[in-house]
Amino acid sequence: MTEPTWTVVVPLKRLSAAKSRLRGALPGVPHEPLALALALDTVSAALASPPVREVLVVTDDIVAGRALRALGARVTPDPPAGGLNPAFSRGASLVDGGVVALTADLPALRPAELTAALRAAAAGPPRVRRFAADAPGTGTVLLLAPAGVPLDPRFGGPSAAAHAASGALALADVGPTVRRDVDTRADLLAAAALGLGRYTAELFAPAAAALVAADPDTA
Ligand SMILES: Nc1nc2c(ncn2[C@@H]2O[C@H](COP(=O)(O)OP(=O)(O)OP(=O)(O)O)[C@@H](O)[C@H]2O)c(=O)[nH]1
Numbered sequence: 001m002t003e004p005t006w007t008v009v010v011p012l013k014r015l016s017a018a019k020s021r022l023r024g025a026l027p028g029v030p031h032e033p034l035a036l037a038l039a040l041d042t043v044s045a046a047l048a049s050p051p052v053r054e055v056l057v058v059t060d061d062i063v064a065g066r067a068l069r070a071l072g073a074r075v076t077p078d079p080p081a082g083g084l085n086p087a088f089s090r091g092a093s094l095v096d097g098g099v100v101a102l103t104a105d106l107p108a109l110r111p112a113e114l115t116a117a118l119r120a121a122a123a124g125p126p127r128v129r130r131f132a133a134d135a136p137g138t139g140t141v142l143l144l145a146p147a148g149v150p151l152d153p154r155f156g157g158p159s160a161a162a163h164a165a166s167g168a169l170a171l172a173d174v175g176p177t178v179r180r181d182v183d184t185r186a187d188l189l190a191a192a193a194l195g196l197g198r199y200t201a202e203l204f205a206p207a208a209a210a211l212v213a214a215d216p217d218t219a
Pocket residue numbers: 011012013017018019020021022058059060078082083084087103104105183
């Protein structure tokens with residue numbers, strides 16, 4: 001039997017507004033390149049996962065769109081009214097086959113861990129949405145809908161509970177690099193401990209020494 005393949009839909013806010021809780025997290029590093037680096041590492045890892053046939057980024061950001069296209073992603077604009085769940089739904093509406101909604105803030109994501117999660121979903125109950133909670137367990141980093149099943153995204157706030165309440169089943173044993181979303185400086189340090197992708201690492205490495213000097217507890 002051939003393995004199911006997936007289109008990964010990744011929403012990305014305009015870089016000037018994205019990751020506001022992370023603003024100033026790295027001394028001397030401007031915010032927009034950092035927000036873009038998180039997305040570049042997320043998308044690079046997704047593109048390197050064998051069951052992923054395409055990555056579709058939903059963004060209105062011209063600079064990010066250009067950089068993500070250069071990596072090999074397809075890029076489409078936000079729907080006119082904007083918003084996170086509408087962006088996911090818009091992406092999903094452009095896709096034939098199975099859809100994986102993935103947030104753009106997973107800079108430690110390893111292709112092998114994403115692949116394992118996709119294979120676990122494919123081996124589980126058919127025609128059921130599956131989700132992976134973020135590291136704290138309250139949010140969602142990944143929501144998957146097999147071909148023919150509506151994505152029905154409920155991201156935002158305590159979305160793990162919202163996805164479970166909507167009938168999606170939690171994936172068990174999802175790898176730590178899938179679950180490690182980055183909203184704050186503490187999250188970025190936790191992602192660095194797992195191993196950052198090359199785009200975020202390039203910005204993180206020079207700033208790390210200054211960070212540790214400012215707060216030795218982060219070492
Ligand atoms: N295209 C698009 N993406 C969005 C929108 N809102 C959030 N996202 C993306 O959804 C993902 C998860 O959102 P959050 O983790 O809350 O990120 P964020 O909104 O950039 O971060 P904060 O400003 O700190 O809340 C990130 O990849 C965001 O860029 C939106 O209206 N449109």
